Amino acid sequence: MRAMKRRGLRGLFLAACLVLAAGQALAQSGKVLVLPFEINAADALQSVQGSLPHMLADKLKAGGVAASAEGGKAVTDVSAARKLGAGARADYVVFGSISKVGEGLSLDARVAKVSGGTPQTVFATAKSAMAMDAAAGELAQKIAPLVAAVGSSDRIAEVDVEGNSILDKEVVLLKIKSQVNQPYDPKTVNEDIKKLFDMGYFDDVQVRLDNVPGGKRLTFVVKEKPRIQAIGVTGNGDVKKDDILEAMSTKAGGVLNLKVLADDLGKIRELYSKKGYYKTEVTYELEQTDPRVARLNIIIKEPKKLYIKEVKIEGAKQIPASDIESELATSTRHFWSWVTGSGVLKDEMLERDAAAIEAYYANRGFVDAKVGQPEVVYGDDGITVIFRVEEGERYKVGSVSFSGDLLYDEPKLMDRIKLDELAAKGSYFNRSVVRDDLNALAELYADDGYAFAEADVDMQKHPDTKVIDLTYIINKGRKVYVRRVSIEGNEKTRDNVVRREVKLADGDLFSGSKLRRSNERLDKLEYFEKVDIETVPTDNPGEVDIKVKVKDKNTGAISLGAGYSTSDSVFFGGSVEEKNLFGKGYHAKFQGMFSGKSSRGVLSFTNPRVYDSNLAVGADVYQVYKAYDDFKKSTSGGKLRFAYPLGEYTVLSWDYRLDHYHIYHTNWNASSVIQQSAGWHWASSVFVQVDRDTIDSATKPTKGTKNTLSLEYAGGVVGGDDAFVKPMFTSNFFYPLPLDLVFHWRGQAGVIFPNAGGDIPVYERFYLGGINNVRGYEVDKISPKDPWTHERIGGKAEAFTNFETIFPISKSVGLLGVVFFDAGNSWGDYNLINSTIYKSVGAGLRWYSPMGLIRVEYGYGLDAEDHNMQPSQIGFSMGQTF
Numbered sequence: 001m002r003a004m005k006r007r008g009l010r011g012l013f014l015a016a017c018l019v020l021a022a023g024q025a026l027a028q029s030g031k032v033l034v035l036p037f038e039i040n041a042a043d044a045l046q047s048v049q050g051s052l053p054h055m056l057a058d059k060l061k062a063g064g065v066a067a068s069a070e071g072g073k074a075v076t077d078v079s080a081a082r083k084l085g086a087g088a089r090a091d092y093v094v095f096g097s098i099s100k101v102g103e104g105l106s107l108d109a110r111v112a113k114v115s116g117g118t119p120q121t122v123f124a125t126a127k128s129a130m131a132m133d134a135a136a137g138e139l140a141q142k143i144a145p146l147v148a149a150v151g152s153s154d155r156i157a158e159v160d161v162e163g164n165s166i167l168d169k170e171v172v173l174l175k176i177k178s179q180v181n182q183p184y185d186p187k188t189v190n191e192d193i194k195k196l197f198d199m200g201y202f203d204d205v206q207v208r209l210d211n212v213p214g215g216k217r218l219t220f221v222v223k224e225k226p227r228i229q230a231i232g233v234t235g236n237g238d239v240k241k242d243d244i245l246e247a248m249s250t251k252a253g254g255v256l257n258l259k260v261l262a263d264d265l266g267k268i269r270e271l272y273s274k275k276g277y278y279k280t281e282v283t284y285e286l287e288q289t290d291p292r293v294a295r296l297n298i299i300i301k302e303p304k305k306l307y308i309k310e311v312k313i314e315g316a317k318q319i320p321a322s323d324i325e326s327e328l329a330t331s332t333r334h335f336w337s338w339v340t341g342s343g344v345l346k347d348e349m350l351e352r353d354a355a356a357i358e359a360y361y362a363n364r365g366f367v368d369a370k371v372g373q374p375e376v377v378y379g380d381d382g383i384t385v386i387f388r389v390e391e392g393e394r395y396k397v398g399s400v401s402f403s404g405d406l407l408y409d410e411p412k413l414m415d416r417i418k419l420d421e422l423a424a425k426g427s428y429f430n431r432s433v434v435r436d437d438l439n440a441l442a443e444l445y446a447d448d449g450y451a452f453a454e455a456d457v458d459m460q461k462h463p464d465t466k467v468i469d470l471t472y473i474i475n476k477g478r479k480v481y482v483r484r485v486s487i488e489g490n491e492k493t494r495d496n497v498v499r500r501e502v503k504l505a506d507g508d509l510f511s512g513s514k515l516r517r518s519n520e521r522l523d524k525l526e527y528f529e530k531v532d533i534e535t536v537p538t539d540n541p542g543e544v545d546i547k548v549k550v551k552d553k554n555t556g557a558i559s560l561g562a563g564y565s566t567s568d569s570v571f572f573g574g575s576v577e578e579k580n581l582f583g584k585g586y587h588a589k590f591q592g593m594f595s596g597k598s599s600r601g602v603l604s605f606t607n608p609r610v611y612d613s614n615l616a617v618g619a620d621v622y623q624v625y626k627a628y629d630d631f632k633k634s635t636s637g638g639k640l641r642f643a644y645p646l647g648e649y650t651v652l653s654w655d656y657r658l659d660h661y662h663i664y665h666t667n668w669n670a671s672s673v674i675q676q677s678a679g680w681h682w683a684s685s686v687f688v689q690v691d692r693d694t695i696d697s698a699t700k701p702t703k704g705t706k707n708t709l710s711l712e713y714a715g716g717v718v719g720g721d722d723a724f725v726k727p728m729f730t731s732n733f734f735y736p737l738p739l740d741l742v743f744h745w746r747g748q749a750g751v752i753f754p755n756a757g758g759d760i761p762v763y764e765r766f767y768l769g770g771i772n773n774v775r776g777y778e779v780d781k782i783s784p785k786d787p788w789t790h791e792r793i794g795g796k797a798e799a800f801t802n803f804e805t806i807f808p809i810s811k812s813v814g815l816l817g818v819v820f821f822d823a824g825n826s827w828g829d830y831n832l833i834n835s836t837i838y839k840s841v842g843a844g845l846r847w848y849s850p851m852g853l854i855r856v857e858y859g860y861g862l863d864a865e866d867h868n869m870q871p872s873q874i875g876f877s878m879g880q881t882f
Contacts, residue, residue: 031068031091031092032060032066032067032090032092032143032147033085033090033092033093034053034057034068034070034093034094035053035070035072035074035081035093036050036070036073036095037049037052037053037074037097037107038098039074039097039098040098048129048132049074049098052098052107052136053069053070054069056069056139056143057069059136059137059139060140060143062140063140064144065143065144070088074097076095076097078119081110082116091115091147092111093111094109094111094112095109095110095112096109096110104125104127105126105128105129105132106123106124108123109121109122109139111143111146111147120187120190122139122143124139124142141208142207144209145186145189145209145218146189146190155181155184155214155216156179156181156182156184156215157213157215157217158215158216158217159173159176159178159180159217159218159219159220160217160220161173161219162220162222163222163224165292166254166255167201172196172220172222175195175196176195177191177192184209184215189207193207196220198259199257200225200259200260202223203223203224205221206221206222225255225256226255226256226286226294227253227254227292227293228250228254228255229293229294230296231248231251231295231296231297232296233245234298234299234300235299237302238272238277238305239268239272239275243271244298247264247268247271248264248267249263261284261296265282265284265298268298273345273347274344274346275305276305276344276345277303277305278306278345279378280301280303281301282301283298284296284297284298284299306378306382307383308332308333308345308383308384308385309332309333309379309382309383309384310384311328311330311331311332311385312384312385313386313387313389314386314389315388315389315390315391319360319366324360326739327356327357327739328357329349329352329353329356330385350374350376351374353374354371354372354373354374357369357371357389358370358371359431361391362429362430363430363431363432363433364394364430365396365428365429365430366391366393366394366395367395367459367461368390369391369392370389370390371388371390372387372390393466394428395428396428396429396468397419397426397428397468397470398462398465398468398469399469399470400417400469400471400472401469401472402471402472402474403472403473404472404473404474404475404476405474405475405476406474407445407476413444416437416440416441418433418436418437419433429468434457437455438455441455442512443516445512446510446515447512448479448509448511449480449481449510450476450478451510451512451544452477452478452537453475453477454475455472455473455474456472456473457471457472458471478541479509480541481507481508481509481543481544482504482505482507482508482509482544483506483507483544484546485502485505485545485546485548486547486548487499488547488549490552491552492552492580492583493527493528493550493580494583494584497583497585497609498548499548500609500612502518502521502533502548503515510535515533515546518533518548519531522548522550525585526555526698527550527553527555527580527585528551528552529551529553530551531548531550532548532550533546533547533549534546534547534548535547556577556578556579557575557577557578558575573592573594574592575589575592576590577589577591584607585609586606586607587608587618589602589605590603596627598624598625598626598627599625600622600623600624601623602621604618604619606641614644615644616641616643616653618640619638619640621638622638622639623636624637628780629780630666630670630674630792631663631670631677631678631762632664633663633763634661634662635662636660636661637658637683638658639655639656639658640656641654649694650690650691651691651693652688652689652690653688653689653691654686654688654689656686657683657684657685657687658683658720659682659683660683662679662680663681663761663762664678664679667789670789670791671786671789672786673762674762676762677761677762681721682720683714683761684715684722685714685715685718685720686713686718687711687712688711688712688713689708689710689711690709690710691707691708691709692705692707692708693705694706695732696734700848701732701744702736703735703742704734705731705732706731706732707729707730707731707732709728709729710727710729711725713725713755714755716755721758722758722761723759724752724754724755724758724760725752726751727750727751728751731745731747731748732744732745732746733745740808740811741805741807742805742806743804744804744806745801745802745803745804746801746802747799748799748800748801749798749799750766750798751796751797751798751830752764752766752796753796760796762793765783765796766783766826767780767782767783767795767826768783768800768824768825768838769783769838770875771855771876774800774822774823774824774838774840775822775840775857775873775875776840776859776861776864776871776873777840777859777861777864778869780792782824794826795827796828796829796830797826797829798825798826798827800822800823801822801823801824802821802822803820803822804819804820806818809845813847814847815845815846815847816847816848817843817844817845818843818844818845819841820841820844821840822842823837823838823839823840825837838861838862838863838864838867839861839862840860840864841860841862842857842858842859843858844875845857854876854877855875855876856874856875856876857874858872859874
């Protein structure tokens with residue numbers, strides 16, 4: 001037994017010796033042969049050629065690499081080098097060149113595996129021949145990882161990072177491709193080193209390779225760029241330091257990255273360009289007392305501020321350049337530039353303007369018009385922008401026909417398009433009309449269930465006659481039904497509130513017009529920041545899903561403020577409002593305002609769709625005070641409101657009002673009309689209104705009509721002290737004009753009659769004048785007067801009209817301009833023949849501000865002096881009005 005144990009121990013000892021011997025044999029393999037380098041310098045350096053191979057071989061040996069050197073002539077060809085390496089029984093061969101670079105030397109080495117493969121390139125630098133020893137050491141450090149010992153394990157057992165103090169180790173490891181348990185690959189390691197350099201955070205990256213149990217430990221030794229202790233800005237004048245620091249990605253506390261910093265300098269130049277400084281110099285400098293920490297200083301040299309002094313359109317021959325310039329967003333500086341920002345060059349607008357010029361030509365018959373790349377010329381006194389145009393030939397519309405899937409007869413198809421009207425008139429081709437026609441034809445088919453109907457156009461140009469014949473090609477697709485309507489994105493608003501505005505439901509035949517109307521209805525709710533209705537194909541070609549995507553917006557608001565208006569003078573007010581209470585679409589509001597001339601407090605609540613029906617119910621309670629010229633009125637009251645739609649665009653509404661009011665502070669010799677109304681009274685009335693609204697926007701209408709017919713009945717069967725019947729009609733008409741202009745006409749007429757022998761209260765009569773009806777005249781000054789007291793007692797009939805042209809001044813800030821003509825009067829009786837009409841002209845500004853619509857309008861009363869009235873007025877108001 002003991003003999004067997006002795007034999008077992010002897011076997012284990014022999015096995016251990018064999019393993020150690022094998023390990024030593026493996027460690028001694030992987031031999032490197034260093035050949036003489038080619039000298040690209042003066043003869044004085046030829047002595048280095050013989051000493052460098054031995055110097056480099058000694059450095060490699062010191063690093064644990066088996067290496068030898070060979071004398072003789074330099075070798076530059078890899079095939080010849082491999083032959084010499086094979087003769088010396090080496091595994092790797094090192095050869096290269098020494099070059100003179102300025103006052104220093106560059107050592108460029110190539111490391112090739114004798115058995116084949118792509119040689120790897122490494123390099124080092126020396127300040128002089130005296131520093132060659134240090135350069136050889138640097139070169140040896142870079143060669144060592146590339147000559148892994150042949151026969152040893154090539155598996156990467158560990159990957160580590162050293163030298164990092166600010167950047168996390170994980171950030172570095174995420175960038176490298178060499179990973180644990182992968183074969184060691186010198187080429188991959190070289191790529192990893194390059195990636196780490198490309199990060200921009202390191203001054204130096206080296207690799208150390210160590211043999212460890214199970215393979216190799218690969219260590220990336222990095223030298224970080226300094227940490228930014230603080231960032232300073234000097235030379236900034238027109239741009240705030242905080243704006244500069246906010247625009248930069250480089251932040252205090254981070255590691256300096258020159259690539260990121262270069263982008264930051266570009267962002268700063270862009271900030272200055274937006275303000276008109278187009279030649280701004282932005283540089284940087286580092287302040288360092290410690291190589292690990294630095295202060296970054298951004299240095300700015302502001303040039304002279306430049307604005308656009310001229311916009312040229314070269315090549316415009318058949319169309320005046322002045323007509324085209326009005327289409328451009330790029331413009332010269334003018335009086336309103338401080339508000340609109342015009343005159344400042346914006347690169348993103350140049351491409352837009354080039355496309356706008358091409359579209360302008362294409363809409364006037366120039367189908368081949370081309371606009372080159374805009375040219376910007378910076379001068380000492382300003383900037384010139386040049387657009388170069390090739391007009392080409394101008395074509396008129398020839399014949400218009402249809403082909404493809406024709407489900408309707410030609411007259412009906414012609415009725416849906418506009419191009420045939422141009423053909424009948426012999427007008428020039430218009431690309432926008434063709435685009436609108438294609439949409440109209442697709443919508444015609446979509447309304448009959450062909451959700452994916454498409455319309456295209458085939459144009460045949462005739463250069464000899466300058467005519468284009470067009471054929472609309474229609475592909476109807478397949479008739480489809482709605483499988484499912486889904487709602488997405490409504491975190492606050494309930495599904496039923498959205499769904500009841502959608503005109504399509506599960507199982508309905510698809511309709512494009514109903515889909516479009518659904519989008520308009522949701523948009524008019526003003527509950528959503530974004531509305532997008534998408535038609536989604538399903539597995540069944542005969543069905544589609546309707547996906548309604550909305551994004552809730554803040555519908556609650558609390559406001560406090562002060563201001564001035566021509567009707568109320570200086571006022572203070574506030575309100576609390578929620579347009580979508582509990583996400584159910586309820587509208588609740590409390591509003592208060594007081595000034596020297598009036599005050600009011602109103603609490604209101606509306607449910608627009610009771611139990612998801614079409615019936616709307618609301619209630620108001622209020623306290624109102626107003627000082628008229630000849631009396632004052634204080635009112636407490638309430639109103640119960642109802643509304644119900646009559647079709648898609650028409651609403652019938654009715655309400656009941658009950659007020660308790662007091663008219664006081666009348667003159668001692670007041671008009672009989674005012675005396676009859678003085679004191680405390682009850683007002684009980686029923687109000688009925690029919691409103692038809694087809695305008696395209698509740699806030700910024702550009703097309704459509706809004707007509708309102710109303711009748712108020714007070715006294716009689718509903719009781720109260722006031723007794724009158726008051727019918728009124730109001731009409732608004734919006735129409736889009738070229739150049740983004742909008743024409744708006746409004747007219748209103750009304751009369752008031754006594755009811756059952758009662759008296760018409762003075763405050764219910766008609767008073768005109770002011771920003772809301774006939775501008776250019778003082779508020780409520782257009783009114784009949786008592787012949788004895790000369791007090792204004794209001795009219796029994798009134799009519800006025802407004803003609804407006806609205807034009808954009810700055811679309812980005814929502815600033816519009818308006819010019820207008822107003823006319824109207826208020827009459828003391830119902831005989832309007834040969835009566836006076838008060839007329840005015842004027843202009844103003846309208847700003848869609850965060851506080852709502854602000855109007856400032858100047859009117860000149862053409863008939864004011866004839867009636868001893870002030871000839872002009874400036875009106876101011878806030879809030880939407882038609």
